[in-house]
Amino acid sequence: MFSICKKDLKLFFGDKRAVMLTFLLPIAMVTLFTFAFSGNGNSEEDVNVGLIHAVSGNSILMLLFSMSAIGAGILEEKEKGTLKKLLISPLPAFHILYGKMLTGFVVSILQLTILFLFAWLVFGLQILPHITSLLIMIITVGFACTSFGILLASVVKSRAQVQGLSTILILLMSALGGSMIPLFVMPEIMQKMAVVTINYWGIQGFYDIFWKQLPIADILMRAGVLLGIGFVISGVSIYFFNKNVLKLI
Numbered sequence: 001m002f003s004i005c006k007k008d009l010k011l012f013f014g015d016k017r018a019v020m021l022t023f024l025l026p027i028a029m030v031t032l033f034t035f036a037f038s039g040n041g042n043s044e045e046d047v048n049v050g051l052i053h054a055v056s057g058n059s060i061l062m063l064l065f066s067m068s069a070i071g072a073g074i075l076e077e078k079e080k081g082t083l084k085k086l087l088i089s090p091l092p093a094f095h096i097l098y099g100k101m102l103t104g105f106v107v108s109i110l111q112l113t114i115l116f117l118f119a120w121l122v123f124g125l126q127i128l129p130h131i132t133s134l135l136i137m138i139i140t141v142g143f144a145c146t147s148f149g150i151l152l153a154s155v156v157k158s159r160a161q162v163q164g165l166s167t168i169l170i171l172l173m174s175a176l177g178g179s180m181i182p183l184f185v186m187p188e189i190m191q192k193m194a195v196v197t198i199n200y201w202g203i204q205g206f207y208d209i210f211w212k213q214l215p216i217a218d219i220l221m222r223a224g225v226l227l228g229i230g231f232v233i234s235g236v237s238i239y240f241f242n243k244n245v246l247k248l249i
Contacts, residue, residue, distance in 0.1 A: 004099025008073065009106060018069070022111055026062035027118050033058050034123055037182075049182075049211060055119045056206035057179035060141060060199050061170065063108055067149030068166035070104040074153045074241075075162060097241050101150050101234070108142030125210065133209045133219045140226035141202040147233035148198060154240035173197040178204075201225050 012018055037050030074097075077083040083096070116134065119125040127134055152162050152169075174180055176190060177199025183191055194200040205222035208214045 001095040001099045001102060004096060005102040005106070008070075008100065008103040012070075012103070012107065021069075022066045022107060023114055026059060026066075026111060026115055029058045029062060030055055030115055030119065031122075034119075051119065051123050051125055052207060052210045053178075053182050053203070055115060055123075055125060056203045056210075057174075057182075057199070059112055059115045060145065060177075060202045061174045061179040063111055063141070063145045064148060064170045064173070064198070065166070066111060067104050067108060067145045068152050068162060068170065069149070070107060070146075071100065071149035071151070071153035072159045072162040072166075074100055074150075075156070075159045079159065097150065097154075097238060100153075101146055104146035104149055105142055108146050109138060112138045112142055127210075130209045130213070133214075133216050134206075136216070136219060136223050137202070137205045137209065137226075140223040140230070141198070141205070143230040144198045144202070144226045144233070147230040147237065151233050151237045151240070154237045173199050176200075198226070198229060201229070 033054035034051055037054045074083065116125065116127055116138070120127045149166075152166050156162050156165060174197075177183075177194050177197030178186070179199045183194055183200070183203070186194075201222050205219060205226070208219055208222060
């Protein structure tokens with residue numbers, strides 16, 4: 001499992017395009033939306049809310065795309081025959097999936113950490129007073145998003161299908177969950193529907209940290225939901241990985 005993760009991370013960081021899409025593009029998106037959401041604020045509080053939403057909403061949106069791309073790597077290896085070679089090795093089949101998940105988890109932690117450090121250094125987001133709560137949310141959001149990316153790769157049959165399905169689902173979840181438009185300006189019915197998305201729990205968790213400034217005990221509730229989502233999705237991913245991906249080798 002760790003050897004697969006090490007190999008994948010080496011390939012990932014050796015791909016300049018992948019690195020740019022994973023780290024530089026989200027920074028550009030956060031910058032753009034920060035000016036859009038906070039540039040017209042009438043008070044310091046409005047500016048802070050705009051910054052918090054721009055960072056949290058876009059970080060989760062871009063992370064979902066990043067994780068779906070990493071998950072699709074499983075199908076790319078199947079198409080190239082690499083996965084078949086791994087399966088005939090002494091390595092247990094489930095280690096392949098766990099190795100991919102570990103790779104995605106490491107990248108997700110790096111991506112979220114870089115985005116919040118960028119928001120702190122450039123826009124003055126106060127992360128130091130809330131560093132413990134922030135780390136908890138980063139870890140749980142990263143785990144949930146990683147599980148989602150692996151699930152997509154487990155339920156479809158080709159990399160092209162992952163790209164099409166991921167775009168539709170991520171944009172739908174992001175629109176419904178509040179990544180694109182702040183949830184509090186949406187109709188009440190959409191606010192209720194938003195609870196089925198990863199975006200909602202992640203964004204509300206970051207709001208609780210930076211806007212409401214709630215204690216860690218209250219943050220743990222949001223984090224617990226994200227962990228639950230991640231474990232459920234991971235279990236479903238394992239089932240479909242064994243059913244769909246392995247039998248097609």
